Amino acid sequence: MSTATPRKVAQPAPAEVATTRPRRGLRASSTFNFWLFTGPFLIGLVIFVFVPIVWSMYLSFFEARFTVTPSEFVGFANYKQILTDTDFRNSLVTFTVFAAFIVPATWALSLGLALLVNRLRFMRAFFRSVFFLPTACSYVAASLIWKMSIFNGVRFGLANTVLGWFGVENIAWLANPDPPWYWLVIVTVRLWLQSGFYMILFLAALQNIPQELYEAAAIDGAKPGWQTFRYITLPQLRATSTAVILLLLIAAYQAFDEFYNLLSKTTWGQPPLVELYKMALGENQNYGAGSAGAVVLTLLICVVTLLQGKFMGFGRGEESK
Amino acid sequence: MSAMSNSNWSRRSLFRAAAGMAAAGTLAACGGNNGRGGSGGSGKNLVQYFHAYGEAGVEQAVKRYAKAYKDANVTTQWITGSQFEQKLFAALLTKNAPDVFEFHPQIQLVKSGQVADLTDIIEPVKDDFNPADIKSHTVDGKIYGVRMIDDPQFFFYRPSLFEKAKIEVPQTLEELVEAAAKLKTSKVKGAFLGNDLTPVQSPLIWSAGADTLTEDHKVAFNTDAVAEGLKQLRGLFTSGNLLLDAPADWWDPSAFTQGLTAIQWCGMWAMPAMQQALGDDIGIFPFPKVGSAGKQSVTNGGWSMFVNAKGDNVEAAKEYVKWLWIEQKQYQEDFATSYGFHIPPRTSIAQSATKLKSGLPAEGVKLFNEFGHFDNIGWTQAMISSINDVMANSVRKNGDPKAQLDAAEKKVDAELKKLFG
Numbered sequence: 238m239s240t241a242t243p244r245k246v247a248q249p250a251p252a253e254v255a256t257t258r259p260r261r262g263l264r265a266s267s268t269f270n271f272w273l274f275t276g277p278f279l280i281g282l283v284i285f286v287f288v289p290i291v292w293s294m295y296l297s298f299f300e301a302r303f304t305v306t307p308s309e310f311v312g313f314a315n316y317k318q319i320l321t322d323t324d325f326r327n328s329l330v331t332f333t334v335f336a337a338f339i340v341p342a343t344w345a346l347s348l349g350l351a352l353l354v355n356r357l358r359f360m361r362a363f364f365r366s367v368f369f370l371p372t373a374c375s376y377v378a379a380s381l382i383w384k385m386s387i388f389n390g391v392r393f394g395l396a397n398t399v400l401g402w403f404g405v406e407n408i409a410w411l412a413n414p415d416p417p418w419y420w421l422v423i424v425t426v427r428l429w430l431q432s433g434f435y436m437i438l439f440l441a442a443l444q445n446i447p448q449e450l451y452e453a454a455a456i457d458g459a460k461p462g463w464q465t466f467r468y469i470t471l472p473q474l475r476a477t478s479t480a481v482i483l484l485l486l487i488a489a490y491q492a493f494d495e496f497y498n499l500l501s502k503t504t505w506g507q508p509p510l511v512e513l514y515k516m517a518l519g520e521n522q523n524y525g526a527g528s529a530g531a532v533v534l535t536l537l538i539c540v541v542t543l544l545q546g547k548f549m550g551f552g553r554g555e556e557s558k
Numbered sequence: 559m560s561a562m563s564n565s566n567w568s569r570r571s572l573f574r575a576a577a578g579m580a581a582a583g584t585l586a587a588c589g590g591n592n593g594r595g596g597s598g599g600s601g602k603n604l605v606q607y608f609h610a611y612g613e614a615g616v617e618q619a620v621k622r623y624a625k626a627y628k629d630a631n632v633t634t635q636w637i638t639g640s641q642f643e644q645k646l647f648a649a650l651l652t653k654n655a656p657d658v659f660e661f662h663p664q665i666q667l668v669k670s671g672q673v674a675d676l677t678d679i680i681e682p683v684k685d686d687f688n689p690a691d692i693k694s695h696t697v698d699g700k701i702y703g704v705r706m707i708d709d710p711q712f713f714f715y716r717p718s719l720f721e722k723a724k725i726e727v728p729q730t731l732e733e734l735v736e737a738a739a740k741l742k743t744s745k746v747k748g749a750f751l752g753n754d755l756t757p758v759q760s761p762l763i764w765s766a767g768a769d770t771l772t773e774d775h776k777v778a779f780n781t782d783a784v785a786e787g788l789k790q791l792r793g794l795f796t797s798g799n800l801l802l803d804a805p806a807d808w809w810d811p812s813a814f815t816q817g818l819t820a821i822q823w824c825g826m827w828a829m830p831a832m833q834q835a836l837g838d839d840i841g842i843f844p845f846p847k848v849g850s851a852g853k854q855s856v857t858n859g860g861w862s863m864f865v866n867a868k869g870d871n872v873e874a875a876k877e878y879v880k881w882l883w884i885e886q887k888q889y890q891e892d893f894a895t896s897y898g899f900h901i902p903p904r905t906s907i908a909q910s911a912t913k914l915k916s917g918l919p920a921e922g923v924k925l926f927n928e929f930g931h932f933d934n935i936g937w938t939q940a941m942i943s944s945i946n947d948v949m950a951n952s953v954r955k956n957g958d959p960k961a962q963l964d965a966a967e968k969k970v971d972a973e974l975k976k977l978f979g
Contacts, residue, residue, distance in 0.1 A: 302976075303670040305651055390803025391818055392745065409802035412753055413795075414955050501640070502754040504950040520939035522647050522666075 290535075293528040301525035315529035324504065325530055328512040329537075335508060336489040338424050343485055344478065346428060347435035352466075354436065355443045365440070369433040376430060376494035383426045384411065384499050414505045423506070426495050431488065435481050442477035446470065479549040486545060490538050509534050602630040602874040607649070607659040609642035609861075612810055613827060613898035623882055623889045630874050632658075640807075643939065650866065657875040660706065660861045663695045663935040665977055667864065668702050674867040677701045679880040683904075690932040691903045695862060697935060703862035704883040706893065707900035710926040711757065711825045711857040714811075714832060717841045719746075719820045728846045729854070731765070731790045734821075738799040741820035747801035750819040752808030755791070755949050757823055757857075760931070761845035762787045763945075764855035770937045770945075775978045777970050779945070780963040787848035788952045788959035795953050811835070825859065826922040827898030833918065842921055844929045858930035860903070901926055936977065944969040 292305070297315050301307035319325050350368050357364055371379070387395040390409040397407045410418045450469050451461075459465055471478075493510040500506045507515075513534065517527020608620055617636050624632035635656065637645055649655050650672050667673045680701045684692060691705040713734075720727070723741050728734040738748025751758045763770060766783035794800050801819045806812040811828035813819050815835035823845075824832075832840050844854040863883050865875040882889060887907055894902040895913045901923060902908045914923055944966040951957035 385805045389805045412802035502756055502946045504947050519644050
C-alpha cells in the first residue's frame with residue numbers, strides 16, 4: 238500500500254457556455270469549408286488529370302491516328318503494338334541506364350553539398366543560394382546551353398576548347414553514339430539542375446538530427462568525420478534518403494526535356510516519354526498506340542514505386558524500423 | 559496576443575480573398591494570348607501559322623501582307639523552334655486550330671479531312687504554276703494547297719579552298735568523300751551534311767537511281783545501290799572529316815560562313831547571307847551520283863499554304879489564301895526574292911524575278927530544273943521518320959544498311975496499306 242499522499246490534481250475549468258447563437262446550415266458546416274477550399278483544386282484535378290487519364294485509356298483501345306475522337310475499336314491491338322515495338326522496349330533500357338547513373342549520382346552530390354553547406358560558418362546563405370539557383374532554370378534553357386555552348390562539336394565549344402589545350406581532337410558529344418558521350422551531357426545537365434533541390438531536403442534533415450547523438454558518440458570515443466557520418470548521420474537520414482531516391486526515380490521516369498532537346502532524330506538515348514511523344518504527339522500522331530504506351534508506363538511506374546517503397550520502407554513508421 | 563490575431567484575417571476576409579483570386583485567375587485566362595486578336599476589328603478573324611524563317615525581315619513581311627488584307631483580321635502566329643510540325647498537328651485537333659497554315663503536301667492531311675479543297679481558287683491560274691507543284695498537291699483530281707515557294711537544296715562550297723586543295727567538284731559520292739578528306743584542316747572540316755544527316759537522306763536515294771515511292775504507291779527506296787550509298791556515308795561519318803554537332807544546323811549558313819566547313823548542304827534561301835559573308839567565293843553542286851546507275855539530284859523543298867477544313871471560317875480563309883497567294887503577285891515575288899532566295903512556283907513570277915536571272919541564283923535555278931525532285935504527297939511524316947531511323951542506325955550507329963532498309967520497308971509498307979489499302 239502506498240503511503241504517498243495523493244497529489245491534488247487540478248481539475249479542468251468548466252467549459253464556458255456559448256453565449257452566441259449557434260450557426261446553422263451550410264455555413265456552419267466544416268464540410269462546407271472543406272469543399273470551399275478543396276473544391277476548385279479538385280475540379281482542376283478532375284478536368285486536367287483524371288479526364289485525360291480516362292480519355293487516354295479509352296483511346297488506347299481505338300485506332301486513333303490524327304484524331305482524338307476515334308470510332309474504330311481495335312481491342313488490345315495498340316497494346317500488342319507497343320509491347321512488341323523495339324523502340325519502346327529500348328526506351329525502357331534507356332531509362333534503366335539513365336536511372337542507374339542519375340539516381341545515385343544526384344543522391345551523393347546533393348548529400349555532399351548539404352553536408353558542405355551545413356558545416357559552413359560564413360557566407361552560408363550565399364552558398365545555399367548558389368547551389369539552389371539552378372533549380373529555377375528551365376530544363377529546356379539549360380539543355381540548349383549545354384548543347385550549343387558547352388558541348389557542341391566545334392572547336393569553340395567550351396568542352397572542346399578545354400580539351401584542345403591538351404591536344405585532344407574535337408569531340409562530337411551528341412551526334413555520334415559511339416562512344417556514347419551523350420550520356421555525359423545528359424547526366425551533367427540534370428545533375429546541375431536538380432542537385433540543389435535535393436540538397437535543401439537533406440539540409441533540412443541534417444538540421445533535425447539531435448546534437449546530443451554526436452555528443453554521446455564523442456563521449457563514447459567515436460571519431461568525428463567518417464565514423465560519425467557512417468553510424469549517426471547516414472542512419473538518421475534514412476527516411477529522407479528513401480524519399481529522395483523515390484522522387485529521383487520518378488523524375489527519371491519522367492525525363493523528357495533534356496533528351497528531347499539534346500538528341501534529335503536518334504534511335505538511341507530515347508526514354509519512354511520521348512518515345513511516346515514521338516508516337517502520339519510528334520509527327521506520327523498515333524494517339525491510340527501512344528495512349529497504350531502511356532497506360533503501360535503508368536502501370537510500370539506504380540509497380541516500381543510500390544516495390545521500392547516496400548524494400549526501402551517508405552512511409553513506414555519509426556516504430557516499425 | 560499574437561500579431562496574427564490582431565489582424566483582419568477573419569474567415570470572411572479569407573473567403574473574399576479566395577474569391578478575388580479566383581476572379582483574377584478567370585480574368586487572366588480571358589486575357590491570354592490565344593493568337594486570335596481582339597474582336598474589335600471589322601470582318602472575320604483569321605489565324606495563320608508560319609514556321610520561323612531564318613532570314614531577316616520575313617516575319618515582318620508576312621505580317622505586312624496580312625495587314626494589307628481588308629476583308630478579315632489576320633493574326634500571324636510565328637512559331638519558332640524546330641517543332642513546327644508537332645505544334646501544328648496538335649493544334650489542328652483543337653478549337654484553337656489555325657484557319658490557314660503553311661506546310662508540305664501530305665496525303666495524311668487530306669485523308670483525315672484536315673485540309674480544304676482549293677481547286678476552285680487555283681484552277682483559273684493552274685497553268686501558271688509549276689506543273690510538278692500542282693501534281694504534288696493533287697489527290698484524286700483535287701488540289702489541296704497553294705505552293706508559295708520552291709526551295710532547292712544542294713551543296714555549297716568554297717572554290718578558293720577547292721583550288722588550294724587541287725580538287726574538282728565531286729561528281730560521285732566517292733569523290734565527295736575524298737574531297738572532304740583533302741579539304742579538312744586543323745580548323746576546317748571537309749563537309750557538313752546536317753547534325754543528324756537526315757537532310758541528305760532523300761537525295762542519297764534519288765542519286766542512287768531509286769525513289770522514295772513508285773507512282774503506284776509502292777516502296778522504291780530499298781535497293782542495293784542505296785545500301786551501298788549508306789555504307790559510303792558511314793565511311794565519311796567515321797572519317798573525322800565530317801563536321802558534326804554544329805551549334806546551328808544545316809538550314810543555317812553559319813557553319814559555312816564561319817569557316818567551320820568547306821562544303822555544306824543547305825538551301826538556296828541562304829544564298830544572300832552567304833554572299834554577304836563570302837562574296838563571290840561560293841559555288842554549288844548537286845548531290846553526286848551514287849553507284850554507276852545513279853544520277854545527281856537536288857531536293858526541291860518548299861512551303862505551301864493550306865486551309866483548315868475543320869475551321870469555322872473555311873470560306874473566309876480560302877478568300878484570304880486566294881487574295882495573297884494567287885492575286886498579289888508583287889507580294890509573292892517579294893516573299894520569294896527579297897529576303898532569302900526561293901524560286902516562285904508561278905512561272906510568270908519566276909521569269910520576271912530579276913534577282914534569280916544571273917550569277918549564283920541563276921545557277922541554283924538551273925540545278926532545280928535539271929536535277930530537282932519534288933514533294934511526293936504520299937510520302938508522309940511517318941515514312942520520313944522510318945528513313946530517319948535508317949540514317950541513324952546505319953550511318954551513325956553502324957547497323958547493316960540492307961537490314962535497316964528492310965526494316966524501314968516494313969514500316970512504310972504498313973503505312974501505305976493504311977493510306978491506300
